[in-house]
Amino acid sequence: MAIQPQATMRGNVLMGVNPLGCKQEVYNQINYVKKNGSYQGPKKVLVLGASSSYGLATRISTAFGAGADTIGVSYEKGPKSERNLGTPGWYNNIAFKQAAEADGLIAKNIIGDAFTDELKQEVIDYIKEDFGGQVDLVVYSLATGRRTDPETGQVYTSAIKAIGQEVVGPDINLQKETFYQKTLAAASQEEIDETVKVMGGEDWLIWMKTLKEAGVLADGVKTVIYSYLGSDLNRAYYHDGTLGRAKADCDAKAGEINNLLADIDGQALVCVSTAVTTKASSVIPFFPVYCLALYKVMAEAGKHETPIMHKHRIYRDMIYGDQPLYDDEGRLRPDAWELDPDIQAKTTELVQQINEDNFNTDFTAYDLFMHEFYNLNGFDVAGYQEKNIEIDQLQALEP
Numbered sequence: 574m575a576i577q578p579q580a581t582m583r584g585n586v587l588m589g590v591n592p593l594g595c596k597q598e599v600y601n602q603i604n605y606v607k608k609n610g611s612y613q614g615p616k617k618v619l620v621l622g623a624s625s626s627y628g629l630a631t632r633i634s635t636a637f638g639a640g641a642d643t644i645g646v647s648y649e650k651g652p653k654s655e656r657n658l659g660t661p662g663w664y665n666n667i668a669f670k671q672a673a674e675a676d677g678l679i680a681k682n683i684i685g686d687a688f689t690d691e692l693k694q695e696v697i698d699y700i701k702e703d704f705g706g707q708v709d710l711v712v713y714s715l716a717t718g719r720r721t722d723p724e725t726g727q728v729y730t731s732a733i734k735a736i737g738q739e740v741v742g743p744d745i746n747l748q749k750e751t752f753y754q755k756t757l758a759a760a761s762q763e764e765i766d767e768t769v770k771v772m773g774g775e776d777w778l779i780w781m782k783t784l785k786e787a788g789v790l791a792d793g794v795k796t797v798i799y800s801y802l803g804s805d806l807n808r809a810y811y812h813d814g815t816l817g818r819a820k821a822d823c824d825a826k827a828g829e830i831n832n833l834l835a836d837i838d839g840q841a842l843v844c845v846s847t848a849v850t851t852k853a854s855s856v857i858p859f860f861p862v863y864c865l866a867l868y869k870v871m872a873e874a875g876k877h878e879t880p881i882m883h884k885h886r887i888y889r890d891m892i893y894g895d896q897p898l899y900d901d902e903g904r905l906r907p908d909a910w911e912l913d914p915d916i917q918a919k920t921t922e923l924v925q926q927i928n929e930d931n932f933n934t935d936f937t938a939y940d941l942f943m944h945e946f947y948n949l950n951g952f953d954v955a956g957y958q959e960k961n962i963e964i965d966q967l968q969a970l971e972p
């Protein structure tokens with residue numbers, strides 16, 4: 574029986590998946606890269622967190638923009654039944670692999686928990702046996718709410734909270750399509766520490782140490798992690814909150830990794846990226862309201878970017894191009910477009926005027942935000958042509 578994919582929302586999480594829509598969305602991103610300039614870049618790339626948003630965009634840019642072979646690590650689930658089709662990232666991985674292999678590139682998908690020693694070893698074995706022995710770019714784009722420490726077995730859970738104060742502000746419930754005042758509690762010290770454990774740089778450092786010890790990092794290797802700093806409009810709940818602490822930990826670990834890689838001329842880079850619509854960002858309290866205003870202003874200025882637009886610009890023009898923009902702490906700052914004073918002034922003005930009557934109208938970028946949100950799970954995808962698909966066909970697809 575043909576499957577009828579349904580988009581169902583639970584709070585700000587989109588539950589359903591359209592497998593063929595995901596495939597079309599991956600192809601759309603590949604076409605974007607093919608039309609928007611190639612570059613001399615990395616040739617052997619490992620992307621940790623490769624199956625959606627920023628990690629997927631990075632993989633697509635380096636493969637189709639620079640001709641790189643790629644290994645993509647992710648934690649995704651395949652189809653179990655007609656009612657449980659698995660996760661979008663599962664289908665993104667498959668679509669990417671099919672397209673990359675059609676272009677003569679190696680595309681290896683490794684599914685599992687990137688925090689474990691076993692998965693790290695599996696990646697190293699693959700690099701040594703089937704991937705030419707070394708990688709020249711390692712991208713860390715994991716986003717998750719839980720991490721099990723491989724040494725102790727302790728499970729850490731991240732909490733998206735403010736620090737030292739409650740924060741009150743407007744938020745949106747995407748399921749109910751309502752605008753309401755939310756109160757975000759202050760985090761306990763334990764919650765702060767656990768968030769740093771999950772979303773900080775510790776596992777990035779472990780990965781780089783492990784890969785170096787195994788001898789699979791090429792001379793001149795680069796490693797990149799994605800951060801967010803934001804502006805005064807979201808400082809209280811992001812930069813000054815638990816996630817901000819985790820991002821500060823990534824900055825500190827970048828320093829350690831730079832020391833670790835000095836003898837092989839390697840470089841660790843924190844890339845402060847722009848706000849985009851992703852599975853992770855839509856559940857950050859208040860953040861969707863900021864996006865509704867920011868996207869409206871950015872779109873009017875011709876500067877609105879999706880993950881593929883942003884990452885392709887970063888790798889083509891900045892990391893492997895001649896237009897990098899660094900801050901005093903050595904971080905790459907492609908978020909300069911978002912933080913441009915004129916953009917922020919207009920966004921501030923707009924945010925202050927958003928209310929329950931206009932948040933989901935043309936007054937904001939609501940339609941654009943929702944379009945991008947549905948795209949994440951293969952719905953509302955440009956160029957998608959409805960075709961019948963059956964569960965057996967989906968279950969036959971290999972990651």
Ligand code: NAD
Nearest residue numbers: 622623624626627647648687716717799801848849851854
């Ligand atoms: P995402 O949720 O779209 O993707 C996360 C990836 O991590 C997926 O591939 C998932 O399968 C993988 N993953 C999660 N847990 C895993 C595990 N245990 N083992 C292996 N893989 C696992 O995330 P995203 O929004 O693209 O975020 C990626 C990074 O970019 C994060 O560090 C985030 O803070 C940063 N960032 C995001 C934004 C934004 O606006 N979304 C802005 C700036 C920076």
